[in-house]
Amino acid sequence: MTTTDTGIETTATSGPPPGASADGATGADLVLIHEVADRLIGAMTSVIEGKADVVRTTVTVLFAGGHLLIEDVPGVGKTMLAKTLARSIDATVRRIQFTPDLLPSDVTGVSIFNQDARRFEFRPGAIFANVVVGDEINRASPKTQSALLESMEEQQVTVDGTTYQLQTPFIVMATQNPIEMEGTYPLPEAQRDRFMARISMGYPAPRAELDLLETHGSSSPLDALTPVTDAETINRVVQSVSRVHASPAVRQYIVDLVSRSRSTTALRLGASPRAALHLLRASRAYAALEGRDHVIPDDVQVLAGPVLAHRLMPSSETQLARRTTAEVVADLLRQVPVPPAAR
Amino acid sequence: MTRRRWRITLLAALATIGAIYPATTLFADNSWLGPVTFIVALVAGLGLAGRGLTRSRGLVVLAQVLVTGYVVLARWTGDSFTLFLPTPATLEAANLLGLQALDTVTRYSVPAPLNDGITFCLVIAVAVVAIAVDAMAATWRSPAAAGLPLLTAYLITTMNSNDVLALRYFVVPVLLWLVMLHTTARAQFGQWGTANSADHSDIDEAAHDRDALRSFTAGALKLGAAGVMVALIVPAVIPHFPPRYLTEGLGRSGDGGGEGSVGFNDTLDLSRSLNNQDQSPVLTYTTTAFTRAPLRVLATSYYSRGQWLVASSTGTRPESPPPLPSLDRRRDYVITVSDNTLAAPRIAAPYPVVAVAMEGTPWSIDPVTRDVRVGRAVSSYRVTYADLAPSPPQLREAGAPDSPDITDDDLSIPDSSRELVQRWSDEVTRGQGNELDKAIAIQDHLRDTSRYTYSLDLGEPRRDAQGRILEPIQNFYETRRGYCVQFATAMIMMARAQGIPARMAIGFLPGQLSGERYVVRASDAHAWPELYFQGYGWLRFEPTPGARAGTPPPYAVLGSDSGPTQGGRGVTESASRSATSVARTTAAAPTVAPVPQQRGVLDRIGAFLTVRNLAVAVAVVVGLLAAFSMPITAWLVRLRRRRAAVTQQDLIEAEWDDLTSHLGDLGILAPDGVTLRQLRERYVGEGHLDEEHATAMRRVTATLEKSRYDRPERTTQQEASRLHDDIRSIRRQVGRTRAWPTRVRSFFWPAAGVSFWRSLPQRLLSRRR
Incomplete structure (x- = not known):
């Protein structure tokens, strides 16, 4: 891994840029977003073949400034996806292999006593990077998990009473294996809520798998990958995305969707307000990716599954019927009218 | 190709x-x-x-x-x-x-x-x-x-x-x-296919074509099956469908009036013909006779399944007509006809014809019926005819009919009605000893207006217990209403039941005096029975009462001994049907001929403004309003919504709702959770929109998307007006691809109108609250 520890920026960094939300995304913003997205997606698809939608969602989450949970069976390329994204950006990247004996301080960092200087020095943990790849996050103890998740939400780390700001952009891509449950600590719903989206890779199509055998046989295509953008650009893109216009109709649609998820009998736990927020942000990023400076309900529909499904808890009837929460979300999309539907 | x-x-x-x-x-x-x-x-x-x-x-x-x-x-x-x-x-x-x-x-x-x-x-x-x-x-x-x-x-x-x-x-x-x-x-169909596959030559395309062809074929098969079913069922439901298609009816003029010839065909359908009210003249004539007789065109004995048919030559036919009674027992008169428009080969002349004079046209007399046939239509001719004028006592002693003139047809009664006719006839002729009295009894029975009603409107045909339509004779017996054809047929059958040979004669009533000449109009067409009396041949009777009927001849009037008299029993049913030309001929006094019927415009309007007509008019208007209530409601709702629109966005939304509701009526529904783009694809696909209209559809959704989800000020006036035109053309195009029942339903039962009425009670309640 090219993990270059480039200092720790503990100083307060950029708040929201001036005029971020009021003005709206300009043509220049869109051009920038489009350009960066093109390069990123191009680079990633050269490694992750036949998974265009997964790549697209990944980039969407990156642009929306969220974190990504990749959940799937072993060996379908979860880690590869995370690593590919990390490699495509010229930024600090850390990879944490979660194990049951991993300590919170390994993630956040630790203050150790410097004999020479006779004072405590903070040694930053793995989380101090732009891109953090957390492998098999469900193997870590709940204590370690919560340390990671707390810093994900707050974008800061507090050790021994001192608060350290994390770098921007900051994206955590955690992978999780839903099959092997022994000796694991599955993320509780409350913590899964911190991830903007969950995606699953799925098995590749036969042809893509054939290509994969051909190209990956000799050497990893990952080695040939060079960064196509840098952290600073991603920062600007994230700010541009937040300026994408979301009309009252679209916001209403998101609220309708979320509130319907709370009232439906198919779910024990509906979507949180944070989920609504995440859905809006992700939809903005997706709209920008599509070259639009305004969100349309189609964007919301595309992202509702990845953004909402992992936060919802199915009711016992749903479980008995062996239906997944993703299916429930699809049902919600069919039921909730797209505004304006008033006649 | x-x-x-x-x-x-x-x-x-x-x-x-x-x-x-x-x-x-x-x-x-x-x-x-x-x-x-x-x-x-x-x-x-x-x-x-x-x-x-x-x-x-x-x-x-x-x-x-x-x-x-x-x-x-x-x-x-x-x-x-x-x-x-x-x-x-x-x-x-x-x-x-x-x-x-x-x-x-x-x-x-x-x-x-x-x-x-x-x-x-x-x-x-x-x-x-x-x-x-x-x-x-x-x-x-x-x-x-x-x-x-x-x-x-x-x-x-x-x-x-x-x-x-x-x-x-x-x-x-x-x-x-x-x-x-x-x-x-x-x-x-193949042309459509090639036009399609020229664009994208996919393998799927061929399969798609085949599918389309199959669904087409299936549709055609269904249509064909339905057609065959209808073709089988309709004739079963409507028996007695007249087998003559183009020239049915007697004396019906070709163009409905004015000039043009009047054709007689060889069929007389008991349930349909002879109700012609056409006032156009058929011929005019003068006569040397004091008494005017009806002008006969043809006679027939052959009755089959509710129709009188002129039979083609069956069996042995005599070479020439039997000789008429000698000159001392008859009187000859001459009728001079001009302006004749009757189509060849028939001409009208009183019966029996003695001689015919027409310039250069070949003619012949049917040996059995004494019909005169001509080679081509003649506009004027002269006919000498005989008035046999037998006296009742002579006829009473005429004896049993026995002549080569009589065929089996003259005595046959349809099997289906035989029993009824026999019973009816026996009842009517009870106590009468000879043929003449029986005939007069039958005639007077039928002329009794307290029993039978003269009407051109036969009403709905009656049905028997099995639901079959009754034989026309039975039908007449049941309904007791009809016109000359029904009355004449009844008399013929009843006479036959008594052993008197009888046949149907068809022709015209004597017409009315107009200036110097008598005018016979198409509406004067008439039918009457002829009964055979030994030694006197075929004699006319007149069982039809009242309007549009002739007078019974002198011998057929009870109590008269001879000579012309005022006809019948004074059966003068008032001419309630004013449109019908009443031809009650006053035999002895031609000077009191009816006044020519010249009716003023005011009379006509007055006649039209009856209570019944007004009620019909009101019912029609109400019915139309009711039928169009939903489209009108939809239109009003749409109008109100447009008026209520404050912003351009409201207007665009109104237009769009108009489109979705109309397409919904046409069978392309817009489910709840569908976004604009998905709906667009649906409309393009299910509406079978061609490239031009698909582009219009894309323009519409793009404008709408902009108006809904982008900043409001970005939608231009131009786009909004373009939207209106696009939506109209899309509506029309989609309508064209639907089957006509769907289109009719979408017009008469639009969801926009229906939902207004459905939600009306609710809205009223909420307003009161």
Whole structure:
């Protein structure tokens, strides 16, 4: 891994840029977003073949400034996806292999006593990077998990009473294996809520798998990958995305969707307000990716599954019927009218 | 494509021959088939060549007409050609041939002998049909239309044939026509397919085409099955469907008034005919007689299944009519007819005819019925006729009818009504000793207006316990209403039941005096019975009461001994039907002829403004309003919404709702959770929008998307007005792709209007609250 520890920026960094939300995304913003997205997606698809939608969602989450949970069976390329994204950006990247004996301080960092200087020095943990790849996050103890998740939400780390700001952009891509449950600590719903989206890779199509055998046989295509953008650009893109216009109709649609998820009998736990927020942000990023400076309900529909499904808890009837929460979300999309539907 | 053209041309020619072929039953020998086939082949060949050479369709038909016409003229009137060109003499020759054909047709009954004239006319007729079929099927590529000339050709045969045509005569041309339809439809369908697959040559496309073809075929099969069902069920539900199609009814003028000849056909349908109210004159006449008798056109004894038919020669016919009584027992009068418009071969004259004088026209008298037949229509003629004027005592002693004049038909009663007629007749004639008294009893029974009602409106036919429509005689017995045909038929059957030979005579009432001459109008058509009395022949009776009936002859009036008297029992049913010309002839006093019926405009309007008519008008208006209530509501709702629109966005939304609701009516629904883009794809796909309208649809959704989800100020006025036009064109286009029942329903039952009424109670309640 090219993990270059480039200092720790503990100083307060950029708040929201001036005029971020009021003005709206300009043509220049869109051009920038489009350009960066093109390069990123191009680079990633050269490694992750036949998974265009997964790549697209990944980039969407990156642009929306969220974190990504990749959940799937072993060996379908979860880690590869995370690593590919990390490699495509010229930024600090850390990879944490979660194990049951991993300590919170390994993630956040630790203050150790410097004999020479006779004072405590903070040694930053793995989380101090732009891109953090957390492998098999469900193997870590709940204590370690919560340390990671707390810093994900707050974008800061507090050790021994001192608060350290994390770098921007900051994206955590955690992978999780839903099959092997022994000796694991599955993320509780409350913590899964911190991830903007969950995606699953799925098995590749036969042809893509054939290509994969051909190209990956000799050497990893990952080695040939060079960064196509840098952290600073991603920062600007994230700010541009937040300026994408979301009309009252679209916001209403998101609220309708979320509130319907709370009232439906198919779910024990509906979507949180944070989920609504995440859905809006992700939809903005997706709209920008599509070259639009305004969100349309189609964007919301595309992202509702990845953004909402992992936060919802199915009711016992749903479980008995062996239906997944993703299916429930699809049902919600069919039921909730797209505004304006008033006649 | 060329091969298909070949096939269509060939099929058109075959279908023409197939439709003409039944005419073989009309003629004695079939040698005309050769030239006819040649002509059909010529027309087909010309069509094929013409279509190959030029794209101008009119030119092809013109070439066919000219060349075929030349060939026909050259073959039959070639002697008159000079330098291979027709001359005026050619026209004359053709005219002679036509006259020969006409003479043959009028003189001979089916099957007629064949001669040059007949062949010539047949060839011309077939050429016209062949050119029409070829032009429609191949030149204009709409074989469905070609069914019309084919049907016409077929109907000409059926109308002139006395027998029921065998099914094969119909099946063959129809099958050929269907194959023609199929071939063209396949060709046209194939064109769609190739146009599609030219764009994207996918394998799926072919499969898609096949699917489409299959669904098309399935639809066509369903339609065909439904058609066959209807064809089977409808005739079963409507029995007594008159077998004559074009010239039904008596004395019905060809163009409904004014000039033009009046034709009599050989059928008299008891349940339909003789209710003509046409006031156009048929003929005018003067007579030397003091008493005017009805003018008879034809008589028939043959009754079958509710109809009087003029039977073709069955059995032995006498060579000449039996001699009339000697001059001392009869008086002869002369009637001079002019302005006659009755179509050949019939003329009207009082019965019995002694002699006929007309210039240069051949005529003959039917030996049995004494009908006069003429070779061609004559406008004026003179007829000498006899007034037998027998006295009742003489008739009472006439004795049992026994004469070669009487056939079995004159005494036959339909099996289905025999019992009823016998019972009825016995009841009526109870206590009467001789034929005359029986006949008078029957006549007076029927003329009794307290028992029977004269009406042109027969009402709904009654049905028996099994639901079958009653035999017309039974029906008359049940309903006790009818007009001359029903009354005359009843009397004939009742007389036959008493052993008196009886037959139906059809003709005209004596008409009314207009200036110097009597005028007989089409509405004077009348039917009456003739009963046979030994020694006196066929005598007229008059069982029809009141309006539009004649007076009974003197011998048929009880209590009179001889000579003309005021007719009947003074049955003067008031002419409640003012439109009917009342022809109560006052026999002894022609000076009191009815006033000519000249009615003022005010009278007409007054007559129209009856309570019933007003009620009908109101009902029609209310019905129309009710039928159009939903479209009107939808329109009003739409209008109100447009007026209520404050911003441009509201207006655009209103337009869009208009479209979605209309397309929903047409069967393309917009489910709840569908976004604009998904809906757009749905409309484009299910609405079968072509590229132009799909683009319009994309424009519409783009504008709407902008208006809804982008910043409001970005939607321009131009886009909004464009949206309006696009939506209208899309609506129209989608409507075109729907089946007509859907379109009709979407018009009369629009969701926008229906939902307004459905939600009305709710809205009223909430407003009150």
